[in-house]
Amino acid sequence: MAEPLIIALPKGRILKEALPLLARAGIVPEPAFHDEASRALKFATSHRDVELIRVRSFDAATFVAFGAAALGIVGNDVLLEFAYPELYAPIDLGIGHCRLSVADHADAPPITGETASHLRIATKYPRLTQAHFAARGIQAECIKLNGAMELAPLLGLAPRIVDLVSTGATLRENGLVEREVILDVTSRLVVNRAASKTDARVSVLVEALRRAVGDAAAA
Structure with a gap:
């Protein structure tokens, strides 16, 4: 069985705005994710192929760029500051303005x-x-x-x-x-280029989140 895909999420305000979009895409974190007293760093979700990590906003880009996470949510300020060639950003999530x-x-x-x-x-x-x-x-x-x-x-x-x-x-x-x-500045879905080429599940997740963003905009 393939290892779950990791999505790197930034802490703080953007995280609160991102969670409803993830839920629309069928990705709901386990209860421990919301427990501020929890020391856990990686969390299961309602999607058997997806796990979440919660990191600093600047670090989310680094985790994805170096392949520790397949996807992440990152502000375009961070993308432009680091300019990692290993990343591409297929979706403007319209959050974190x-x-x-x-x-x-x-x-x-x-x-x-x-x-x-x-x-x-x-x-x-x-x-x-x-x-x-x-x-x-x-x-x-x-x-x-x-x-x-x-x-x-x-x-x-x-x-x-x-x-x-x-x-x-x-x-x-x-x-x-x-x-x-x-x-x-707005937040973008970022994807590791190598992961997108070698794991078909990545493109499935990207399309699920693209639909979630469209549904949220239409609501």
């Missing part, structure tokens, strides 16, 4: 190529950040942080940040202003 934006203090000077040839920016997206500013002739020196990005301007680590923004409430509460949008 947010944006990758530049933010700084309200009294910070505007960013232009004439006045700022070099910027120091705190972010967990150095690739996207550097590419965005390089297109304007500005060199971005990126300080890599994985959280609490808003502290960087407050404590003098970097005057600007590039981070995901949903409502903007966290920025406002920390005295920051959203200046420009680098990327509009």
Whole structure:
């Protein structure tokens, strides 16, 4: 009997939005998946050929790219930041809407190529950040942080940040202003290219999730 296919799911808000789509595709996790006290890392589902793992959003892409999971759910921000050639993203799931934006203090000077040839920016997206500013002739020196990005301007680590923004409430509460949008973000179904060629079950799952997304949009 073939090993179950693994789907890598990101923790947090996207997970809550993804579960109804998975249920429409006939994939319902076992009760332990919802138990916050559980230390389990891999979970069975109602689909005998599918198991789930719950990981950090950046790690979901890595698990799929290196074949530890056959499929996953990943924001297009992560896809573009890592640019793994082993991945392809056949479906925009239409969930996890947010944006990758530049933010700084309200009294910070505007960013232009004439006045700022070099910027120091705190972010967990150095690739996207550097590419965005390089297109304007500005060199971005990126300080890599994985959280609490808003502290960087407050404590003098970097005057600007590039981070995901949903409502903007966290920025406002920390005295920051959203200046420009680098990327509009939604979550995608990602697939390991090798797995899609060697295991016919992968394409069956992809089509089931494609129908689930269509059904959800029509509901």
